[in-house]
Amino acid sequence: MKKIKKGSSFKGIGTALLLSVTLIFFVVHHFFIKSPGSIEQVASYVLYPVLVVQKQIVSSFKHYRLRMQDTEDVYAKFLEISEKNESLKSRITELEASHEFFEQTKELIEFQKKYDMKCACLSQIIFKRLSEHEQIIMVDKGSYHGITKDMVAVNANNLLGKVIDVYPYYSTVMLVTDKRCNVSVYCAFMKTKGILQGANSSDRMFLTHVDRLQEVQKKDLLISSGEGTVFPQGFKLGTIESFIPDGVHYKVIVTPSCVVDELDYCYLLQKGAERSL
Numbered sequence: 001m002k003k004i005k006k007g008s009s010f011k012g013i014g015t016a017l018l019l020s021v022t023l024i025f026f027v028v029h030h031f032f033i034k035s036p037g038s039i040e041q042v043a044s045y046v047l048y049p050v051l052v053v054q055k056q057i058v059s060s061f062k063h064y065r066l067r068m069q070d071t072e073d074v075y076a077k078f079l080e081i082s083e084k085n086e087s088l089k090s091r092i093t094e095l096e097a098s099h100e101f102f103e104q105t106k107e108l109i110e111f112q113k114k115y116d117m118k119c120a121c122l123s124q125i126i127f128k129r130l131s132e133h134e135q136i137i138m139v140d141k142g143s144y145h146g147i148t149k150d151m152v153a154v155n156a157n158n159l160l161g162k163v164i165d166v167y168p169y170y171s172t173v174m175l176v177t178d179k180r181c182n183v184s185v186y187c188a189f190m191k192t193k194g195i196l197q198g199a200n201s202s203d204r205m206f207l208t209h210v211d212r213l214q215e216v217q218k219k220d221l222l223i224s225s226g227e228g229t230v231f232p233q234g235f236k237l238g239t240i241e242s243f244i245p246d247g248v249h250y251k252v253i254v255t256p257s258c259v260v261d262e263l264d265y266c267y268l269l270q271k272g273a274e275r276s277l
Helices: 006-033 038-114
Strands: 121-130 135-139 152-155 158-166 171-175 182-187 193-198 205-208 221-225 233-246 249-256 265-269
Touching: 135 158, 135 265, 171 265, 182 233, 205 233
Parallel strands: none
Antiparallel strands: 121 135, 121 265, 135 171, 152 158, 152 265, 158 171, 158 233, 182 193, 182 221, 193 205, 205 249, 221 233, 233 249
16 A cells, blocks of 8 residues: 655645635635725635535535436326326227227128017127038027027128027127028019028028029018018028029029128127017
8 A cells, every 4th residue: 555645634724724714814805994905805716716616516416406406306207197198098099999890890790780579688699600510609698598499690780690599698690691591582573582592601691492483682681571480571691693594593692791600799689579660
């Protein structure tokens, strides 16, 4: 370790004492004697740098305190804005979900205005199986919600199918595109009647029992006739895509009016519950 020289120490102490004495003399002389003398003039040269340094130190300290206060204020404001931002993001998410639900169900709501739907149950489609073996969907309503077997599924003015299995909290719906499904229909324009049969395809069905003595027209709309005990009258099922003679009957290919793969909701209702207003 380096040894501190006694001479340097004495010089530092002497300088400090000199500045102190000068400052005391200046203050006493300034406040009690009032008129500056030659000694005070000389002392002012020594005191001036001290005053300048003191002012800089005080200014720096004040600036530091103001900066710290500003930092605290900015941080508090940041926390407040962050909290509001999180609240707004939650609100936006809620509104987006509400808008999405409205977009998915607005056609059903318009349909509900046209029919007496007191006995209908709005259901969400939770599963779809659209294969060459079967065409079914599952919905989130079951016996706990009043659903029974043979209730029909509709979306807007489209007939989708009928309930074939009911469980406490969900049900299975066999679609009209399923090969096992048969619906009595008539052509909206030509009034020709027949039986619409599924083909286990999402884009094709067959209109059967149409003999060649009846008139058939392309793009004619097929409407449920209400004959039978399950399917109600007045719902769309598809349009005639093409037809060719097949013995004494026509072989008629029908395009479904509703793409089930794009749906998220449907109504379940009992035949007789619908009533056109």
